[in-house]
Amino acid sequence: MKKEIFIGNVGIGGNHPVSIQSMTSTDTRDITATLNQITALKDAGCEIIRVAVPAKDALVPFKTIVEKSPLPVVVDIHFDVYLAIKSIEAGVHGIRINPGNIGSNKKVKEILIAANERKIPIRIGVNAGSLEKKYWNAPGSTAGKMVASVMDKVRFFEDNQFFNIKISLKSSDVIQTVQAYRLIDKKCDYPLHLGVTEAGTFFSGAIKSAIGIGSLLLEGIGSTIRVSLTDDPVQEIKVAKEILQVTGLRKTGIEMISCPTCSRTSVDLIALVKEAERELAHFKPGRKIVVAIMGCEVNGPGEAKEADIGIAFSQKYGYIFKKGEMLEKVEPNRSITRLIELIKDFAGGET
Amino acid sequence: MKKEIFIGNVGIGGNHPVSIQSMTSTDTRDITATLNQITALKDAGCEIIRVAVPAKDALVPFKTIVEKSPLPVVVDIHFDVYLAIKSIEAGVHGIRINPGNIGSNKKVKEILIAANERKIPIRIGVNAGSLEKKYWNAPGSTAGKMVASVMDKVRFFEDNQFFNIKISLKSSDVIQTVQAYRLIDKKCDYPLHLGVTEAGTFFSGAIKSAIGIGSLLLEGIGSTIRVSLTDDPVQEIKVAKEILQVTGLRKTGIEMISCPTCSRTSVDLIALVKEAERELAHFKPGRKIVVAIMGCEVNGPGEAKEADIGIAFSQKYGYIFKKGEMLEKVEPNRSITRLIELIKDFAGGET
Numbered sequence: 003m004k005k006e007i008f009i010g011n012v013g014i015g016g017n018h019p020v021s022i023q024s025m026t027s028t029d030t031r032d033i034t035a036t037l038n039q040i041t042a043l044k045d046a047g048c049e050i051i052r053v054a055v056p057a058k059d060a061l062v063p064f065k066t067i068v069e070k071s072p073l074p075v076v077v078d079i080h081f082d083v084y085l086a087i088k089s090i091e092a093g094v095h096g097i098r099i100n101p102g103n104i105g106s107n108k109k110v111k112e113i114l115i116a117a118n119e120r121k122i123p124i125r126i127g128v129n130a131g132s133l134e135k136k137y138w139n140a141p142g143s144t145a146g147k148m149v150a151s152v153m154d155k156v157r158f159f160e161d162n163q164f165f166n167i168k169i170s171l172k173s174s175d176v177i178q179t180v181q182a183y184r185l186i187d188k189k190c191d192y193p194l195h196l197g198v199t200e201a202g203t204f205f206s207g208a209i210k211s212a213i214g215i216g217s218l219l220l221e222g223i224g225s226t227i228r229v230s231l232t233d234d235p236v237q238e239i240k241v242a243k244e245i246l247q248v249t250g251l252r253k254t255g256i257e258m259i260s261c262p263t264c265s266r267t268s269v270d271l272i273a274l275v276k277e278a279e280r281e282l283a284h285f286k287p288g289r290k291i292v293v294a295i296m297g298c299e300v301n302g303p304g305e306a307k308e309a310d311i312g313i314a315f316s317q318k319y320g321y322i323f324k325k326g327e328m329l330e331k332v333e334p335n336r337s338i339t340r341l342i343e344l345i346k347d348f349a350g351g352e353t
Numbered sequence: 354m355k356k357e358i359f360i361g362n363v364g365i366g367g368n369h370p371v372s373i374q375s376m377t378s379t380d381t382r383d384i385t386a387t388l389n390q391i392t393a394l395k396d397a398g399c400e401i402i403r404v405a406v407p408a409k410d411a412l413v414p415f416k417t418i419v420e421k422s423p424l425p426v427v428v429d430i431h432f433d434v435y436l437a438i439k440s441i442e443a444g445v446h447g448i449r450i451n452p453g454n455i456g457s458n459k460k461v462k463e464i465l466i467a468a469n470e471r472k473i474p475i476r477i478g479v480n481a482g483s484l485e486k487k488y489w490n491a492p493g494s495t496a497g498k499m500v501a502s503v504m505d506k507v508r509f510f511e512d513n514q515f516f517n518i519k520i521s522l523k524s525s526d527v528i529q530t531v532q533a534y535r536l537i538d539k540k541c542d543y544p545l546h547l548g549v550t551e552a553g554t555f556f557s558g559a560i561k562s563a564i565g566i567g568s569l570l571l572e573g574i575g576s577t578i579r580v581s582l583t584d585d586p587v588q589e590i591k592v593a594k595e596i597l598q599v600t601g602l603r604k605t606g607i608e609m610i611s612c613p614t615c616s617r618t619s620v621d622l623i624a625l626v627k628e629a630e631r632e633l634a635h636f637k638p639g640r641k642i643v644v645a646i647m648g649c650e651v652n653g654p655g656e657a658k659e660a661d662i663g664i665a666f667s668q669k670y671g672y673i674f675k676k677g678e679m680l681e682k683v684e685p686n687r688s689i690t691r692l693i694e695l696i697k698d699f700a701g702g703e704t
Contacts, residue, residue: 176567235613
């Protein structure tokens, strides 16, 4: 089990569930825009927010953002120890640095002391794209170089009595990312922040993140995740929640099982499934409910029986199942209305 | 290494690259619609097509479809040995059955004899949703039950001198799917057809398939893949190609590295990346080209240098890199036009 740390009231590692993070893309100097984005991200399901402080004139607005943020805030700092110290003094709940670009060990030590005083964790974030030359030029795999770099930093932190650590090792290459996290997972007990960096726009970024983060989570690696997309960060949360749902780490929401349709399908299944998704878009049950909508008699009855609520269509009718028992036969054109009624009834009756 | 089989001219297993499959969703009795869909799928990158023959009146049109199809055809048969035999006689390149629903071992044997005569492979496709009761009621995990079911069928095939086999073990649950394929991968040498079944609509189906198929491919498991979506099957190919690209199994096309933007970004990076994606949408280089478009000086220069062609923006300018060397400084508003020129030049100069 990984060590437990806290970003504000959100536990990471230990027995805590895998949490979802994102990062603001607004100008930190614009307090209203930044707080609005944080609120939108929280509403979408984000649990920890990271905010960059790129320059001195962002420090005063940043203090207000931290005070008013509805989510615990991690500050993202590069190059500048002054910004790090001032952000810590502003009451931030965590700090992310790449110690390799802060300038010197003396400066990193100043950050460790300030963070220790406030009892806030530091994420050591090493990215393949900004690996220092001395590691880059060493022989071996990129993943191995990233791990060597981060382990040197971990030892320096520990030598300075700093143990409130979280680690990330991101690459824009999924294979490197997965290799690096597998290696570091065996080497130390600090919780890991998973992500594939610079993953690209919505579609390809979602696929990259799903494979990289998802395969690690399936191996039991990772305590908190951030999906990076070149898009509105709210989309990152949508992808992150789906990854946690698929890997069995989130037990709320609707999981929709539906078939790809084929020559055997006699109803317009794509339209029926989309209708159900629309009707359920804002329905948030307190636990996971598996719903199956199936187009034929091959896998239909099996999937429908395994689901909490399922419907399997044959030539003329839909057959509705609840927890494995056939409940009733319905006409396709009123099947989704009835299905939704039963899903809401099922959720209500058992929460 | 897995045994080698052939669906028409497409090799599966052995040293062959992982191939992409899909399935028609048209009515097989509609020859024109089905052939049009197969052509659209081929244009999108599909390499093998599966077509269901659900009833006798589909057999005559199916024969024409097989003759005219621009892709090798696998017929999907359930319940009915007559349809299987007639489809084989129609000249199909492969057949997929779940031997558990064909009715009896005697009937399965008829299919084996017919397939052996024509030298076409059979996919033994066991789905969790249609697992026979005798396996379902046995103790143990669902994945274990699926593997037990398929191994009984493999032994029956082998006892009847049939070795031209491909195996699939699909579940709508990603964890079960991954477990089942890991187990079967160790148990036999037949090539595996990967898929997460009934994965749902485009977004959640893409994430499910990416995690399930992607994590197996990263482990070296899988010889051919099919992404199942409740959507136009052309979308399945888009997702499948992205999965193969991300897992390093396809070496063609543009891989776009771009950052999620943050308070440090001073250009409208989302718009710039989307512009580049639009410009490159129909550009198909003969090999993989990595393009990086990065918004700031933290990871920007590193990623841009690692890419084949990259651009990293600072406050005022974009800095263009080619194979690690800084080429030139450009104004943001003409940066993408210049980037595209350099990408096309790079692709042209080296193919």
